[in-house]
Amino acid sequence: MSAPIVIISASHGGVQAAASLRQGGSEQDIILYSAEDALPYHRPPLSKAYLAGEKDDEQILLRGPAFYEDHRIDLRLGDPVTAIDVPARKVTARSGEQAYSRLIIATGSKARQLTAPGADLPGIYTLRSLSDVALLKQALSAAEDVVIVGGGFIGLEFASTAAKLGKTVTVIEAREKLLMRALPAEIGDFLRDYHASHGLRFHFEANFAEFEGTDGQLSAVRLADGTRIKADMALVGVGGKADLALVAPLGLQMSGGGIEVDASGRTSIEDVYAIGDVASSANLLVHQPMRLESVQNAVDQAKAVAADILGQNPPPTPVPWFWTDQYDLKVQMAGLSRPDAVQTFRGDKSANAFSIVQTLEGRLVAVFSVNRGADHMAARRLIAEGAMLDLNLAADAATPLMKTLKTS
Amino acid sequence: MSTPVTIIFETAQGRREVQAKLGASVMETAVMNNVSGIEAECGGACICATCHVYADNVPEELLKPMSSEEDDMLDMATAERRPTSRLSCQLRVTPELDNQVFIIPENQF
Secondary structure (H helix, E strand, C coil), X not given: CCCCEEEECCCHHHHHHHHHHHHCCCCCCEEXXXXXXXXXXXXXXXXXXXXXXXXXXXXXXXXXXXXXXXXXXXXXXXXXXXXXXXXXXXXXXXXEEEECCEEEECCCEEECCCCCCCCCCCCEECCCCHHHHHHHHHHHHHCCEEEEECCCHHHHHHHXXXXXXXXXXXXXXXXXXXXXCCCCHHHHHHHHHHHHHCCCEEECCCCEEEEEEECCEEEXXXXXXXXXXECCEEEECCCEEXXXXXXXXXXXXXXXXXXXXXXXXXXXXXXXXXXXXXXXXXXXXXXXXXXXXXXXXXXXXXXXXXHHHHCCCCCCCCCCEEEEEECCEEEEEEECCCCCCEEEEEEEHHHCEEEEEEEECCEEEEEEEECCHHHHXXXXXXXXXXXXXXXXXXXXXXXXXXHXXXXX | CCCCEEEEEEXXXXXXXXXXXXXXXXXXXXXXXXXXXXXXCCCXXXXXCCCEEECCCCCHHHCCCCCHHHHHHHHCCCCCCCCCEEEHHHCECCHHHCCEEEECCCCCC
16 A cells, blocks of 8 residues: 555645646545644635625535545644655645655745835734734734725735725835736726725835834834825734745655646656645646646646646646636636737626726736626636637627637 | 524435525535535635525525526626526525425536
């Protein structure tokens, strides 16, 4: 009997890998380590419905408590892995040493921290895990002035929740627009205006300088130009970085800030796989390794790894997709934003329902939708097929995107 | 205390009767109770269409009306869309849903 398949850790990707292995018929022992005490959970609601109190701990579980036992997945909660020994094919966890036949690294990402003066004052938070939210929620209910450093997805989702609670919310963004890397400028501008209409204040091209404290507690955020913004609490949302602490000594091939993997999730070391936020791989649209921090990426890479371990055909190359909820806006992205793409607008901004279609020489590469789920779902199929669009048809919002294919 | 609500899921493998919590979604009820065939990849954000169910015998007035968002998603679900198709993440458990049956399609993606 060979040693178990070991998965670090019980993230969305990690749990999916275990589930897909069982679904695919693997009978090998599977050990799923988690440093956290809580049953594995969905992370996206942490900055949305869970933060707002609309969902409780049970409602964000990835799988019910019985799932792990029923599928013979040895879930080890509160059991952080502290070392990996590749030559000896074993890991060391709090509970002891464990041999592995295959190792799946799904350690995820962690929030970037600011190293500015005052960054260690009480009242400054990041949002990544359930325990982060427990602290944040408490602080938010007591706060009046909330400052968010970084106009990214987590920051803006948190901002919508805080604004709905009637807080005074200020977002500080270093660049001139919101979400410039992920979204076309037009959507960034639309979101800025929508947030502003809900009372949010923005400082763009703002260089953060320091956190100021009064009596040992955060009291203000100061910008490089001297602007001082009153703050009872601050959320730092300046992106994530791959959590590589455990793998740094292994000598794995790295690229794009993560562990380089192929389409099957294989790293440069045999029988060691990496998935999710920690992995860096080429995809359907970008042919060099890049990290994608998304549920879709974690789930699809997990399925690819399971197929490889089971000796099955790899699943089709996935189309990257992502979403964010802000107020009553559902913003969905299929594909990846390209600055060199041709953009076609469909829909109605004043009705808060529109999409921006990106094509390269007529071939669909990305669709960004606000409250147009049908466009998003169609785009996921069409991008996978490498569809060529008739842009005149695509500009007509009444024509379903699926019916905008070029005929000649 | 409120009386417990039973929700019945029917899959190719058979029927499962589970206890549901009021206010949870039908999707969350399936996940909590380890009912196979409800993937719910997005966790209930109405963006993945992998919690598709057929509410064949559930009286329509017991279910909340379908939003355009859900309607759009169902058009793209993997399993065939039928007149009784719903996304279970959009359906809240109410006392009236006691003993209602939701049929889970064979494929969610």
